[in-house]
Amino acid sequence: MLTRTSSVDRLAVSQVAFSSIIQLGDSCYLNGFSRALAVQREAEFFHGNEGNFPSYAIFRRPLPLPPINEAISISRYNATPLIRANKIHVTAVSNSSILHVGNTKHVSMEVRIKHIRQLLPRGDEQDTK
Amino acid sequence: MNFEVHNHILHVENIRIIGVASSSLFMVGDAETIQLSSAFDTPAESLIIGPFVPLEQDVTPGYANPNL
Numbered sequence: 001m002l003t004r005t006s007s008v009d010r011l012a013v014s015q016v017a018f019s020s021i022i023q024l025g026d027s028c029y030l031n032g033f034s035r036a037l038a039v040q041r042e043a044e045f046f047h048g049n050e051g052n053f054p055s056y057a058i059f060r061r062p063l064p065l066p067p068i069n070e071a072i073s074i075s076r077y078n079a080t081p082l083i084r085a086n087k088i089h090v091t092a093v094s095n096s097s098i099l100h101v102g103n104t105k106h107v108s109m110e111v112r113i114k115h116i117r118q119l120l121p122r123g124d125e126q127d128t129k
Numbered sequence: 130m131n132f133e134v135h136n137h138i139l140h141v142e143n144i145r146i147i148g149v150a151s152s153s154l155f156m157v158g159d160a161e162t163i164q165l166s167s168a169f170d171t172p173a174e175s176l177i178i179g180p181f182v183p184l185e186q187d188v189t190p191g192y193a194n195p196n197l
Contacts (some may be wrong), residue, residue, distance in 0.1 A: 003159065004136065004158070004159055006157045006158040008157060020149075026158075030154070032152040032154070033152065034151055034152045036151075037184070039184065041181060043181070045181045047183050049186055049187050050183050050184040050185075050186065050187065051184045051185070051187055052184070052185045052186060052187045052188055052189065053187075053189065054189075055185045056170070058168050058170040061168070063166040063168060065164045065166060066164070068162045068164065071130070072130045072131075072132055073130070073131050073132065074132045074133075074134065075131070075132070075133050075134070076134045076135075076136060076159075077133070077134065077135045077136065078136045079135060079136060079137045079138075080137055080138045080139065082139075082140075083139045083157055083158060083159075084139065084140040084141065085140075085141045085144055085157055086141070086142045086143060087142070087143045087144070088143075088144040088146075088157070089143075089144070089145050089146070090146040090148075090149060090155070091146065091147045091148060092147070092148045092149070092150070093148075093149045093150075093155075094148065094149070094150040094151070095150050095152065096151075096152045097149040097150055097151065097152060097153045097154065097155070098149075098153075098154050098155070098156075099149060099155050099156075100154065100155070100156040100157070100158060101156075101157045101158060102157075103158040103159045103160065104156070104158065104159075104160045104161075105160065105161045105162070106160075106161060106162045106163075106164075107154060107156075107160055107162065107163040107164065107165075108163075108164045108165075109152040109153070109154055109164070109165045109166070110152055110165075110166045110167070111151040111152035111166075111167045111168070111169075112167075112168040112169075112170075113151065113168070113169050113170065114170045114171075114175070115169075115170065115175055116175045116177070116184070117175060117176045117177065118177045118178075118179075118181055118182075119176070119177070119178045120178075120179075120180075120181075121178060121179055121180065122178070
């Protein structure tokens with residue numbers, strides 16, 4: 001099978017943060033993993049050493065993935081050997097995300113996010129008037 | 130099962146994306162297998178109204194040294 005070539009004329013990315021990747025060219029395996037504790041508090045009150053991932057069930061539970069060894073025979077016929085894009089503009093790539101130009105074989109990405117909101121007792125909040 | 134794919138012309142002019150976040154993938158190209166999993170938790174008990182109590186301390190070995 002002849003592979004296709006990816007061709008991008010202009011690629012503009014403003015920000016790449018938190019273990020994100022821009023990959024130009026072919027790759028074989030892509031594995032991304034990201035976990036976050038998103039704590040929002042009504043007032044600014046943050047300790048530096050807070051947050052223990054294993055104490056929350058969402059970070060411990062196994063995530064079942066569909067099997068990739070199904071009995072299926074795939075045949076691809078690439079009449080045009082090119083995937084073309086003229087201009088790509090991405091504002092931000094974040095939290096173990098991948099921007100990939102080129103071919104790859106196997107991709108496996110996982111994310112786990114836990115949200116926690118802490119509000120002040122009613123009457124204690126700052127007067128906004 | 131036999132699965133036959135015929136790829137003809139694929140030509141995109143402009144792509145504008147605000148954000149690719151949380152282990153997402155934006156790809157210009159071909160792939161054999163893609164597996165994406167996501168767990169997102171905002172349960173009712175995660176809304177805490179009352180005096181601020183710090184979260185449990187990070188005890189992950191390696192980067193949870195309280196003296197740092």
